[in-house]
Amino acid sequence: xxxxxxxxxxxxxxxxxxEALVRAAKADDCPFEIALVLANKPDAxxxxxxxxxxxxxxxxxxxxxxxxxxxxxxxxxAALRERGIQVIALAGYMRILTPFLVDAWEGRMLNIHPSLxxxxxxxxxxxxAIAAGEVEAGCTVHLVTAGxxxxxxxxxARVPILAGDDDHSLAVRVLEQEHRLYADTLAAFVRTx
Numbered sequence: 040x041x042x043x044x045x046x047x048x049x050x051x052x053x054x055x056x057x058e059a060l061v062r063a064a065k066a067d068d069c070p071f072e073i074a075l076v077l078a079n080k081p082d083a084x085x086x087x088x089x090x091x092x093x094x095x096x097x098x099x100x101x102x103x104x105x106x107x108x109x110x111x112x113x114x115x116x117a118a119l120r121e122r123g124i125q126v127i128a129l130a131g132y133m134r135i136l137t138p139f140l141v142d143a144w145e146g147r148m149l150n151i152h153p154s155l156x157x158x159x160x161x162x163x164x165x166x167x168a169i170a171a172g173e174v175e176a177g178c179t180v181h182l183v184t185a186g187x188x189x190x191x192x193x194x195x196a197r198v199p200i201l202a203g204d205d206d207h208s209l210a211v212r213v214l215e216q217e218h219r220l221y222a223d224t225l226a227a228f229v230r231t232x
Contacts, residue, residue: 044229045074047124049115049132054085055214056130056151056221061092063222071229075122077115079134095122101134112140119144125232128225129183141185148183149228151221153213155179155195160188165206165213175199176209178217180224194224 043064048057057076064073076089079101089096099118104111116139119127129150141148154164156179168176177197184190196216200209 041070043070043072044125044232045123046071046126046128046225046229047075047077047119047122048073048085048089048128048130050076050078050083050085050130051080051133052083052085052131054083054088054130056217057085057128058088059218060128060130060222060225061089061094063226070226071126075119075124077118079111079115079132085131108134109137109139112137116140116143126225126229127183128221130221135187136183138185141183144183146182149180149193149221149225150183150188150190151217152179152181152188153210153217154188155197156181156188156192163206165209169200169204169206169209173200176213178213178220180221193228194220196220 048060050057061073063069064071073094075095075097076085077097077099078086081098081100086096086098097118099115101111127144127148155177159167165176175197177195179192180194181192182190198212198216
């Protein structure tokens, strides 16, 4: 088998999308491996999950860097490069990136967003879609660019908005699709490298 693409997953919390990528990477025909899970907060639950799977789990805590986000990202970048990481998958990484990291990993950093971009970038996507009377919602995997949730779209999955849906019930159904979509899209993406 050819060598798998080394992926780092960046998280800030429990990392359910990271878990889905880890599961997908166990398949013999998966073209990527999760070589590192990196969090910006030491209490990110996904770090323990990754460690339990035998994956290196690393925290580059943002607190010691104060408001110097670029210095924090330089430390992240150094950790990624030291480990030979080839692609970054943002999975619930709840910090807007500076141009430094975006430029350093241009064309090699993916994000998953819980809306059908370009609709509803940012936060509270499900509540906004319901309030607007949308009939469907979904999720998008895109390349990361300087604009928040504006990069080229690599894949989308749709779910209907049902009568009686609230932001929580809709989020549960969208998250199921996120788990499938991210793994499939990441696999297709790394095959093009």
